[in-house]
Amino acid sequence: ETGVTQTPRHLVMGMTNKKSLKCEQHLGHNAMYWYKQSAKKPLELMFVYSLEERVENNSVPSRFSPECPNSSHLFLHLHTLQPEDSALYLCASSHALAGGLYNEQFFGPGTRLTVL
Amino acid sequence: AQSVTQLDSQVPVFEEAPVELRCNYSSSVSVYLFWYVQYPNQGLQLLLKYLSGSTLVKGINGFEAEFNKSQTSFHLRKPSVHISDTAEYFCAVNSNTGKLIFGQGTTLQVKP
Numbered sequence: 001e002t003g004v005t006q007t008p009r010h011l012v013m014g015m016t017n018k019k020s021l022k023c024e025q026h027l028g029h030n031a032m033y034w035y036k037q038s039a040k041k042p043l044e045l046m047f048v049y050s051l052e053e054r055v056e057n058n059s060v061p062s063r064f065s066p067e068c069p070n071s072s073h074l075f076l077h078l079h080t081l082q083p084e085d086s087a088l089y090l091c092a093s094s095h096a097l098a099g100g101l102y103n104e105q106f107f108g109p110g111t112r113l114t115v116l
Numbered sequence: 117a118q119s120v121t122q123l124d125s126q127v128p129v130f131e132e133a134p135v136e137l138r139c140n141y142s143s144s145v146s147v148y149l150f151w152y153v154q155y156p157n158q159g160l161q162l163l164l165k166y167l168s169g170s171t172l173v174k175g176i177n178g179f180e181a182e183f184n185k186s187q188t189s190f191h192l193r194k195p196s197v198h199i200s201d202t203a204e205y206f207c208a209v210n211s212n213t214g215k216l217i218f219g220q221g222t223t224l225q226v227k228p
Contacts, residue, residue, distance in 0.1 A: 045216075
């Protein structure tokens with residue numbers, strides 16, 4: 001158990017549905033991340049939250065909407081997705097980016113998303 | 117810009133044989149380096165990390181890696197693999213903005 005949990009573990013949705021992915025960390029970290037992992041492609045960093053503020057948005061389409069209500073919880077709200085959005089979505093957490101290089105991230109098990 | 121290249125997409129090996137998974141990085145600044153492992157249907161788990169000091173780093177499950185600054189490499193090794201080591205392995209470098217830059221991954225297939 002990594003200390004980072006994600007729900008649901010599997011999600012199947014149609015292109016017109018609205019759903020949310022949830023991530024919770026129990027490690028006392030104050031930075032959280034969303035990654036997309038597609039087959040045969042490197043991990044893609046989507047969003048970074050540090051001290052509950054979004055500090056990075058890597059040109060992610062607006063159909064993905066993150067929310068970080070506190071330092072322990074991170075959501076990814078999904079609407080009007082496309083089949084190419086099917087992937088494993090990973091959440092991670094770490095201590096806040098303090099200008100230093102050290103940034104060990106702890107990952108959750110991921111949500112396997114299938115868009116029909 | 118920093119980048120990470122994992123030179124082999126798949127590495128098949130027989131059980132109890134040694135293995136090396138190669139990783140090269142490019143960076144104009146000091147870096148911290150990581151190896152993560154991903155078992156099927158799971159998230160990424162940290163195997164080992166290099167921050168400073170000794171260039172030979174030992175991690176979990178009998179893995180080790182050596183930081184070679186002149187060759188900008190951080191290859192992962194294990195002297196004798198088990199079936200349970202079958203997984204995807206990711207090399208990553210910590211950028212000077214604090215982000216982790218991942219390689220494309222290497223699939224280690226351990227055969228009986």
